[in-house]
Amino acid sequence: MRTRTLLLSVLVIIALAFTACAPAPQPAAPAEQATTAPAAEDAAAPAEAPAADAAGCTDPLGCIEIAAGDPIKIAYALVTAGPNSALGEDSVRGIEIAVDDMGGELLGHPVEIVGEDTGCSPEGGQAAATKLASDPSIVAVIGTSCSSEARVGAPILSEAGLSLVSPSNTAPDLTDAAKRVPGYFRTAHNDLVQGAVAADFVYNDLGLTKAATVHDGSLYAVGLTAAFADAFKALGGEIVSEQAVNVGDTDMRPVLTTIAAAGPEMIYYPIFTAEAGFITAQAKEVQGLENTKLMAADGSFSQDFVNAAGEAALGMYLSSPDFSAFGDAYQGFLTKHEEKYGGAPLSAFHAHAYDATNMIAAAITAVAVQDGDNLSIGRQALRDALGATTDFQGLTGNITCDPNGDCADPKIAVYEVTDVNSWNPNVTSPIKVFPK
Amino acid sequence: MFSNLRRKYDFTDYILWFIGATLLVAILYGSYVTLSSGKYTTEQWLNFIVFGLAQGGIYALIALGYTMVYGILGMINFAHGEFFMFGTFGAFFVAEALAISGFLESNPLLSIIIMLAAAMSVSAMVAMLSERIAYRPLRRAPRLVPLITAIGVSYFLQYTARGFFGSGVEAFPNVPALAGSIAVGPITMQRSQIAVFAATGILLLLLWLIVSKTKIGRAIRAVAEDKDAAALMGVDVDRTISITFALGGIMAGAAGVMYGLVFRQVAFYMGFVPGLKAFTAAVLGGIGNLAGAVLGGLILGVIESVGPSLFLDGIGIPSPHQLKDGIAFTVLVLILIFRPSGILGERLSKRA
Amino acid sequence: MRTERPFTLVDAAKLGLYGGIAAVLISLVGMVDAFAKKDIIAGVVSMSQVLLGAMAFTPALFAATRALRNGGKGGALAAGAVAGAVAALLVALLALSIAPLNLRAIFVNATPKLVNELLPVGSEGLMGATILVVAGIVVGLLAALLTWLPATLRRSTLISLGAVTLIALLKDVFSVIIPTDVGRFVYKSNGLSVEGAVVLFITILVIAYLWQILQPRLNRAVDRMPESRRRVLSFVATVGLLALLFALPVLLGSYLSEVADLVGFYIVMALGLNVVVGFAGLLDLGYVAFFAIGAYTMAVLTTPELPLVRSFIPQLSFWAALPISVLMALLAGVFLGVPVLKTRGDYLAIITLGFGEIIRLLVLSDALKPVMGGAQGVTGIARPEGFGMRADSPQEFYYLILISILIAWFVTSRLKKSRLGRAWMAIREDEDVAAAMSINLVGYKLAAFATGATLAGLSGAFFGSKLGSMVPASFNVLVSINVLAVLIVGGMGSLPGVVVGAIALIGLPELLREFNEFRWWVYGAVLVMMMLYRPEGLWPDATRERELLEDKEPNVIDEDPTGLAEDATVPT
Structure with a gap:
């Protein structure tokens, strides 16, 4: 009985679909249909040809037309569900505070934030990017959270004429001249930069020659440990043990005992809050590591981490952007965060997201053509304007984009945790110790 | 009886033995190379074992809930890890309040007991509610239906916690009385680890007493044996099952407190991995068997701790600890090849 | 036991209480706050208002339907009003207690903003709460009025x-x-x-x-209709359906094609798992392993990276790597099948689960990094090429995936009706009896495992190629669990069920991606409700359905005030 009902339903649906859609593609809606129909036959041609526009837009990638009163839509593609959601949520808060700081509007249009969850996986990045790419009203994208998403998602968004600024991708290949896509920018630090500073600090400032590294199987940590190890060896140091843990591990004592057996003078573990917390807290409990120096990176540069690690974090090192030049602005950000969300930031990339949002806003302001209350934003022009960002004063420093889309301030500092009960970079704890 | 009709050994047995033997040889070779290289001192080996036992104790407490529910309903309760997570959050909020008031510092033992009570009641409540709403109507459904329901409950509870408590990692307050270490013979043990051992031991004893000596325990065993017969004998089956869930929840809550004290972190996703491990532990020991769950948990903990260094480090595998779960599962397969129903594979009803 | 005792207002209040609890839950997990800005009707009704309204409307509807039977129209009105009032009262209590009890210390979403959103616009305190309860009563009455309709x-x-x-x-x-x-x-x-x-x-x-x-x-x-005419009709329907399927990407555009592709991957996988679990009754929780093997074989064989591998094997094209990927998955299926044969039921489940995890850990490990890419993953995976074309867009992949679904469908539906399929069914029903009937358990179980693995490998190979770059994180245990859920929600052993299940469980959450974490919360709740009210699945297999209905207890499904389920029982 059910089969027959279904059979009938199918017939009806087919009839409806064909009658409804048969005339549609030809006369009506050239904009929507034109983008999909040829795409099926001819992928080589730039199928994402801009929507036909009456306003005389000359931008090679087309323009986004925003009518009076309509919002400027900025999208995010960040991980907001699953075990990594703190990472994305942290960035979302940075974006929201940035928009609040603009007073919720730009050039007389309200700023609307729309977002997709990327799940910190390539397939999530692909789906989110395809969805955002199909919405012609989106001006720019902030994302992605994880580098694995960007590898798949950035080409899709870039092809569609969108520009994206990532607050937390650090994998070197994304801004590698041969692999980078034209629409891709980031305010997060390339692993190569941060790894080199860490190695420099350990070898030259601390004067240590034997180091161990730990990664957690994330692209971020693998990239950073590799960059550190390369730089450290180039300086003349020795990596005595290279270990890895899994995300979700809790008991780090066994792996720390293995490390202890190799006798390192310091351990470098650029991983995220939870696992880094376990390593820090448990390292002091393992025989042979009582006096070993500990160092993590900006993935753990947050109050959450110090909370999780407890007393053991005292005296350990963290690398992060140099806040000393822009300390006041960051204080203001933290106050607003506390007011709005009732707590400290969740992870380490909120400031990068805040900067990414402002950077996009500045680029929009620079290129938008105002016609009465209407706004026209050229996609290529926006992309060029983002790429031309120079000396933009952000929370994370002096933002300047290089030709490959790396926009983060190359000034990385190393901080020492001096008080585990407070978190106020360069004021109470952690205090900047390098470069001097 | 029909299985006797088959030939005693067929080619699959030979393949299995071959796989088993290969794995055993690899393990033995790896161990030999590591041990003969002298990379680790005896003290360090002892430490590995102690670390493993402490982690295993927590697995064991969670595994008990798995195994009891399995014993009585024959269902894999995938949501059990989330009961544990809710218990940890319960303990966390109480602990935080106690820490702020200074009570935690002045009265550590009493504080821990209060935390235990809070965690146990939260976990037990979540467990009983889940059972009442999601599992009870499915008593007679085919086996896979409750399994999928449990997965649904697991998602629901996990994201409820995310919505309630946020997506960040919360730090469990430090209990000063449990900081530091004590030398026990040749090894130094963390005080928090000793607390885990003590609490696990006491709880196991209590659970054993409840299951084997009390009326409720008898009812549980009767229902596990045969629901219909137990109902005919005047046992309230629904109530008994509910109590079983509550007991499992209580154990999970206790595990939550232990986890909080030892690892000092709370997050909404923290239940999933320990849940999976505990399920493994329960099967390793022989699912449905209480002593098996404990044994399985401890063995799993020790394998995870000792295995990577012992089996893999010697033969030059980089980052051996990354593969600890792989080793644990390999050993599980090995044990199941030679003992198809786990180490102590019996039903809850036959030996509690 | 169908309740024959009269439905009282206390029962109505109880229903309202459930609705109220649900409303409090959605408030505290943050849904109300997050959806306050999303309008259903622009400027008139927001999504949170609809959600909260539904929590009063639904219990009131249930209550009124029942009350209508023994209390008449007036009784229905009263029951609806009571249920609506109780639900609203709970929400009002929450709104009033947030500030005095400092609920924000525990529940991060219990913010002053939430209070504003819970109480009617422009009101506060007790006054607001009163208006809210009145609103609840009105919603309840509306729901009750609805029950008066035919x-x-x-x-x-x-x-x-x-x-x-x-x-x-x-x-x-x-x-x-x-x-x-x-x-x-x-x-x-x-x-x-x-x-x-x-x-x-x-x-x-x-x-x-x-x-x-x-x-x-x-x-x-x-x-x-005469039999011949009916056959013509069903032929026309089939052809029409196929035509529709082939026309779909043109109609849908790239984003929906993307979703269709993802659903397609799961359909192929679930069709394969259906053979293992649905036909042969072997519970496999590590199915993702074969998916991963297919995907990684494709990746490793076709990427220009991984110099170590390239020094042994030349870089292959997609079409050359495809059969090898499928073959590798098949071999893995046979290999895993062997230990599996010795274990039953839940031991089988854990062994397969372990196997899935071992595969994921191996591809992630530093040890196999030169061969598998480790945590960095593999990039530059080949896309299908041929006839001067290259499949790049979701639409083009759609056709390839559609063809593999059709192949998988054809193969499994044939297998189901074959000797093999009957043997599997016998094994599923009772292994010992099947063995006694001289069914070769070893061979048949291995065949089931190998078939399932092959289809997963096929799906994985396409998945890898479509992504173009891969990391091990895509192959975690949740994939196995989701495939199993697709199977069971769709209806075990039923081929159309697999398709319906994949659309419901993979497609819908994908479309709701913008709802971020809430979609998984709702996913969990829906999964539970599905199993409670429709354990046989959305489109069950005919034989299975009969079995299930036979031993289903009458109190499993209580009442159905919406009448939606009546479809299934309309006499023909």
Whole structure:
């Protein structure tokens, strides 16, 4: 009985679909249909040809037309569900505070934030990017959270004429001249930069020659440990043990005992809050590591981490952007965060997201053509304007984009945790110790 | 009886033995190379074992809930890890309040007991509610239906916690009385680890007493044996099952407190991995068997701790600890090849 | 036991209480706050208001339906009002207690903002709470009035209400595929326009109404047809369906094709798992292993990276690597099949689960990094090429995936009816008896495992190629669990069920991606409700359904006030 009902339903649906859609593609809606129909036959041609526009837009990638009163839509593609959601949520808060700081509007249009969850996986990045790419009203994208998403998602968004600024991708290949896509920018630090500073600090400032590294199987940590190890060896140091843990591990004592057996003078573990917390807290409990120096990176540069690690974090090192030049602005950000969300930031990339949002806003302001209350934003022009960002004063420093889309301030500092009960970079704890 | 009709050994047995033997040889070779290289001192080996036992104790407490529910309903309760997570959050909020008031510092033992009570009641409540709403109507459904329901409950509870408590990692307050270490013979043990051992031991004893000596325990065993017969004998089956869930929840809550004290972190996703491990532990020991769950948990903990260094480090595998779960599962397969129903594979009803 | 005792107002209050608890839950997990800005009808009704309203409406509807039976129309009104009031009262209590009890210390979403959103616009404190309860009563009365309507009309109204909400929610999706001028009329920048909502509501109402009246007649007409005519009709339907499937990407555009592709991967996988679990009854929780093996074989063979591998094997094209990927998965299926044969039931489940994890850990490990890429993953995976074309876009992949679904469908439906399929069914029902009937358990179980693994490998190979770059994180245990859920929600052992299940469990959450973490929360709740109210699945296998209905206890499904489930029992 059910089969027959279904059979009938199918017939009806087919009839409806064909009658409804048969005339549609030809006369009506050239904009929507034109983008999909040829795409099926001819992928080589730039199928994402801009929507036909009456306003005389000359931008090679087309323009986004925003009518009076309509919002400027900025999208995010960040991980907001699953075990990594703190990472994305942290960035979302940075974006929201940035928009609040603009007073919720730009050039007389309200700023609307729309977002997709990327799940910190390539397939999530692909789906989110395809969805955002199909919405012609989106001006720019902030994302992605994880580098694995960007590898798949950035080409899709870039092809569609969108520009994206990532607050937390650090994998070197994304801004590698041969692999980078034209629409891709980031305010997060390339692993190569941060790894080199860490190695420099350990070898030259601390004067240590034997180091161990730990990664957690994330692209971020693998990239950073590799960059550190390369730089450290180039300086003349020795990596005595290279270990890895899994995300979700809790008991780090066994792996720390293995490390202890190799006798390192310091351990470098650029991983995220939870696992880094376990390593820090448990390292002091393992025989042979009582006096070993500990160092993590900006993935753990947050109050959450110090909370999780407890007393053991005292005296350990963290690398992060140099806040000393822009300390006041960051204080203001933290106050607003506390007011709005009732707590400290969740992870380490909120400031990068805040900067990414402002950077996009500045680029929009620079290129938008105002016609009465209407706004026209050229996609290529926006992309060029983002790429031309120079000396933009952000929370994370002096933002300047290089030709490959790396926009983060190359000034990385190393901080020492001096008080585990407070978190106020360069004021109470952690205090900047390098470069001097 | 029909299985006797088959030939005693067929080619699959030979393949299995071959796989088993290969794995055993690899393990033995790896161990030999590591041990003969002298990379680790005896003290360090002892430490590995102690670390493993402490982690295993927590697995064991969670595994008990798995195994009891399995014993009585024959269902894999995938949501059990989330009961544990809710218990940890319960303990966390109480602990935080106690820490702020200074009570935690002045009265550590009493504080821990209060935390235990809070965690146990939260976990037990979540467990009983889940059972009442999601599992009870499915008593007679085919086996896979409750399994999928449990997965649904697991998602629901996990994201409820995310919505309630946020997506960040919360730090469990430090209990000063449990900081530091004590030398026990040749090894130094963390005080928090000793607390885990003590609490696990006491709880196991209590659970054993409840299951084997009390009326409720008898009812549980009767229902596990045969629901219909137990109902005919005047046992309230629904109530008994509910109590079983509550007991499992209580154990999970206790595990939550232990986890909080030892690892000092709370997050909404923290239940999933320990849940999976505990399920493994329960099967390793022989699912449905209480002593098996404990044994399985401890063995799993020790394998995870000792295995990577012992089996893999010697033969030059980089980052051996990354593969600890792989080793644990390999050993599980090995044990199941030679003992198809786990180490102590019996039903809850036959030996509690 | 179907409740024969009269339905009292206390029962109505109880239903209202459930609704209220649900409303408190959605408030505290943050849904109300997050959706306050999302309008269903622009400027009129927000998504949170609809959600909260539904928590009063639904219990009131249930209560009124029951009360109607023994209390008449007046009783229905009273029951609806009570249920609505109780639900609203709970929400009001929450709103009032947030500040004094400092609930924010525990519940991060219990903010002053939430209080504002819970209480009616422009009101606060006790006054606001009172208005809220009155609003609850009004909603309850509306729900009760609905029960006065004749069943067909009531059902149409409910369907139409639901559909309009859904259309509003999926604005992003629909506005891409409908003609622009229609889109402008129906949607505003935030939600539906008022006129659009009204027109939609009436249109859907009329269609739903007509369909309910016409459908039995059409059914009867088909029944009266001679066999030959009916066969022609079903042929036409099949051809039409295929034509529709092939036309789909052109109609849908790239984003929906992307979703269709993802659903497609899961359909192929679930068709394979259906053989293992549905036909042969072997519970496999590590199915992702074969998916991963297919994907990684494709990746390793076709990437220009991994110099170590390239020094042994030349870089292959997609079509050369495809059969090898499938073969590797098949071999892995046989290899894993061996230890599996010795274990039963839940031991089988854990061994397979372990196998899935071992595969993931191996591809992630530093040890195999030179061969598998480790945590960095593999990039530059080949896309299918041929006849001067290259499949790059989701639309082009759609056709390849559609073809593999059709192949998988054909193979498994043939297998089901073959000797092999009957043997599997025998094994599923009782292994010992099957063995006694001289069915070769070893061979048949291995065959089931190998078939399932092959299809997963096929799906994985396409998955890898479509992504172009891969990391091990994509192959975690949740994939196995989701495939199993697809299977069971769709209806075990049923091929069309697999498709329906994949669309419901993979496609829908994908479309709701913008709802971030809430979609998984709802996913969990829906999974539980599905299993409680429809354990046989959305489109069950005929034999399975009979078995299930036989030993289902009557109290499993209580009442069905919406009448939606009556479809299944309409006599023909």
